[in-house]
Amino acid sequence: MNFWLMLPELVVIATAFAAGGADLLVADRSRRALAAIALGGIAAAFTAALAAPLGGALFGGRFIVDGAARWFKLLFLLAGFLTVVLSKDLLEGRARVRVRGIGFPGEYYTLLLFTLAGMMCLISATDIVTLYVSLELATLPLFVLAAWRRDDARSGEAGLKYVIVGALASAFILYGLGILYGLAGSTALAAIGRAVAPSPAFWLAAALVLAGVGFKLTIVPFHMWAADVYEGAPTPVTAYLSVASKATGLAFLFQLFFRMLLPHLEAWTPLLAILAATTMTLGNVVAIVQSNIKRFMAFSAISQAGYLIMGFMAPGTDGVAAMIFYLLVYIVTNLAVFACIIWYSNETGRERIEEYRGLARTNPLMALAMMVALFSLAGIPPLSGFVGKFFLFSIASAAGCHWLVAVAAVNTTISLYYYLRIVRQMYIEPAEEDAAPLPSGRALAAVIGALAVAVVLLGIVPWFYAQAHAHAALWTAAALR
Amino acid sequence: MMHDAALTVLFYVLGAGAILCALAVVNARRLLRAALALMFVLLASAGLYLLLGAEFLAGIQVLVYVGGIVILIVFAVMLTSAADLLEDHPSPGRMLAGAVASISFLVFAGGVFARLELAAPAPGARPPADASAIGRRLLDFGSEGYVLPFELLSLLLLAAVIGGIAVARKTPPRDQPFTSGGDAPGEVDIVLPRSQRDEPEEPRA
Numbered sequence: 215m216n217f218w219l220m221l222p223e224l225v226v227i228a229t230a231f232a233a234g235g236a237d238l239l240v241a242d243r244s245r246r247a248l249a250a251i252a253l254g255g256i257a258a259a260f261t262a263a264l265a266a267p268l269g270g271a272l273f274g275g276r277f278i279v280d281g282a283a284r285w286f287k288l289l290f291l292l293a294g295f296l297t298v299v300l301s302k303d304l305l306e307g308r309a310r311v312r313v314r315g316i317g318f319p320g321e322y323y324t325l326l327l328f329t330l331a332g333m334m335c336l337i338s339a340t341d342i343v344t345l346y347v348s349l350e351l352a353t354l355p356l357f358v359l360a361a362w363r364r365d366d367a368r369s370g371e372a373g374l375k376y377v378i379v380g381a382l383a384s385a386f387i388l389y390g391l392g393i394l395y396g397l398a399g400s401t402a403l404a405a406i407g408r409a410v411a412p413s414p415a416f417w418l419a420a421a422l423v424l425a426g427v428g429f430k431l432t433i434v435p436f437h438m439w440a441a442d443v444y445e446g447a448p449t450p451v452t453a454y455l456s457v458a459s460k461a462t463g464l465a466f467l468f469q470l471f472f473r474m475l476l477p478h479l480e481a482w483t484p485l486l487a488i489l490a491a492t493t494m495t496l497g498n499v500v501a502i503v504q505s506n507i508k509r510f511m512a513f514s515a516i517s518q519a520g521y522l523i524m525g526f527m528a529p530g531t532d533g534v535a536a537m538i539f540y541l542l543v544y545i546v547t548n549l550a551v552f553a554c555i556i557w558y559s560n561e562t563g564r565e566r567i568e569e570y571r572g573l574a575r576t577n578p579l580m581a582l583a584m585m586v587a588l589f590s591l592a593g594i595p596p597l598s599g600f601v602g603k604f605f606l607f608s609i610a611s612a613a614g615c616h617w618l619v620a621v622a623a624v625n626t627t628i629s630l631y632y633y634l635r636i637v638r639q640m641y642i643e644p645a646e647e648d649a650a651p652l653p654s655g656r657a658l659a660a661v662i663g664a665l666a667v668a669v670v671l672l673g674i675v676p677w678f679y680a681q682a683h684a685h686a687a688l689w690t691a692a693a694l695r
Numbered sequence: 696m697m698h699d700a701a702l703t704v705l706f707y708v709l710g711a712g713a714i715l716c717a718l719a720v721v722n723a724r725r726l727l728r729a730a731l732a733l734m735f736v737l738l739a740s741a742g743l744y745l746l747l748g749a750e751f752l753a754g755i756q757v758l759v760y761v762g763g764i765v766i767l768i769v770f771a772v773m774l775t776s777a778a779d780l781l782e783d784h785p786s787p788g789r790m791l792a793g794a795v796a797s798i799s800f801l802v803f804a805g806g807v808f809a810r811l812e813l814a815a816p817a818p819g820a821r822p823p824a825d826a827s828a829i830g831r832r833l834l835d836f837g838s839e840g841y842v843l844p845f846e847l848l849s850l851l852l853l854a855a856v857i858g859g860i861a862v863a864r865k866t867p868p869r870d871q872p873f874t875s876g877g878d879a880p881g882e883v884d885i886v887l888p889r890s891q892r893d894e895p896e897e898p899r900a
Binding site for chain 1: 806839848
């Protein structure tokens with residue numbers, strides 16, 4: 215057995231234990247070593263995932279590594295790495311605005327790394343038992359992380375709402391998976407896909423699973439928890455939820471649609487198109503009236519989920535590649551915005567959109583980075599968001615859903631309006647009288663700069679998309695055979 | 696034949712009992728009654744496992760769920776003072792919406808299952824029921840084994856334990872000896888700018 219295939223997961227799990235164990239051993243003043251351990255472990259896992267062979271199976275085919283799985287793992291690790299950097303200041307108490315009841319970096323990083331391990335096993339799983347257990351491992355620690363600000367009622371509310379909704383979603387998924395097992399008599403995804411014929415029970419099962427995943431992916435009408443949870447959770451956790459939880463949902467949907475239901479995928483196109491259209495429209499329309507920036511980003515994230523699922527409308531290389539590429543763009547762009555939000559709230563404690571006024575006068579570089587990221591989320595050429603959306607729209611168009619492309623284009627325009635609201639506050643509204651430039655930590659500034667550059671580079675350098683497409687082609691060639 | 700008929704009757708009795716008790720769990724006005732009803736749901740499902748020939752699973756169900764989890768819930772209910780404080784009556788609109796949603800799902804799912812012909816598993820395909828065979832399957836590395844989900848579950852439980860402690864932790868007062876300075880940020884009061892202190896109502900969606 216070639217355990218090297220599992221090396222990224224094993225490294226992440228080992229790092230989780232190392233971070234939790236080191237918490238007991240290190241002195242209080244050297245507690246920042248914990249973040250270094252977590253970052254080093256995630257970087258090592260990233261390298262291992264890059265270096266691992268591109269094809270192979272473990273445990274008699276219950277754990278596979280292929281092009282698509284590797285891309286998802288790299289994306290998960292990227293999101294995890296950036297989140298640790300974003301969390302550092304707050305957890306170590308170096309934020310200028312002290313927040314009560316946060317801290318405990320050892321437990322925090324351990325739980326974060328456990329979610330990473332769960333996500334990585336999720337995308338490599340080939341049977342529904344492993345798939346479900348991995349999904350739980352990826353989401354259960356997130357409930358705790360959302361409630362991390364223990365003394366804050368909003369954080370507690372976020373955790374409680376998330377746990378209830380999460381349990382409901384798990385129940386949906388389990389019910390659906392149970393019916394699928396009953397229909398097929400097997401737990402292997404590929405065997406289920408081969409064994410089941412379209413029948414009412416099959417549609418019921420698939421719809422139940424889709425509804426359960428819809429909660430994780432915040433697809434309308436399963437989105438209602440997102441705004442409250444995003445607002446109440448500590449901001450770094452919100453950032454992580456907005457990218458990693460989405461990526462988990464997308465990975466699960468990938469497993470469901472591409473590894474299991476690939477033969478029946480075309481029957482799903484109309485339903486997916488309707489879900490995508492309602493999700494992006496509702497997310498966008500509600501985002502317009504938000505005044506808290508975290509709630510605003512929650513609805514922005516909902517609308518982005520609507521774009522993301524358009525990739526499932528083509529059962530081939532293009533769909534997978536477009537989806538993976540947009541996920542990469544989304545992670546980089548959204549975390550760039552959140553990095554700015556976290557920096558600003560660490561320095562000033564402000565979370566309302568109008569409180570960003572005059573940021574371009576006091577901190578022009580930060581405002582520039584945030585503007586670039588917001589424009590990329592809106593999809594302005596030549597930024598990466600435009601390129602990513604372009605590929606997804608062409609998928610929908612090739613699937614024959616021209617109306618969806620029209621809806622998506624209208625939505626992009628709406629989203630430009632509300633992203634511009636923040637830009638207007640930063641650039642056009644005058645700063646407060648006594649506003650002074652705010653300092654920024656080196657790590658956070660470096661991350662924000664790197665992400666802003668990446669937002670541009672992903673849009674103008676075709677290498678990333680070419681790589682995603684090539685790996686997706688490798689995968690689909692094997693899967694469709 | 697007599698035996699089969701008895702088993703079928705038993706199945707329906709257990710199934711109906713489980714459903715009725717489950718309804719009682721969500722409808723009970725007192726938490727303690729809900730916990731008690733939950734115990735009967737779990738016992739009835741243990742009975743269903745027995746009917747399916749999964750004796751080990753039935754034993755574990757009774758041991759862990761009935762013996763452990765329900766007892767813990769009852770303890771928690773007893774220890775909290777506001778034991779019979781439950782939610783207020785939801786508004787009629789919500790109750791109507793909930794009723795419509797759940798009844799339509801029930802009708803739909805019932806219609807689907809009524810027409811469903813599930814093939815009985817082949818005699819050999821039946822999963823092993825005795826503990827040693829289950830143990831072997833759980834630790835088997837091959838394509839028949841479940842070592843990966845088993846190990847992931849252990850991580851999940853560990854994460855749940857750490858998370859549970861992290862949520863329930865009590866940030867100790869600063870002047871106590873032996874407290875960890877890692878909690879330091881928790882000791883500092885919030886220094887918020889004035890603009891955030893009196894926050895106007897957020898538009899909720």
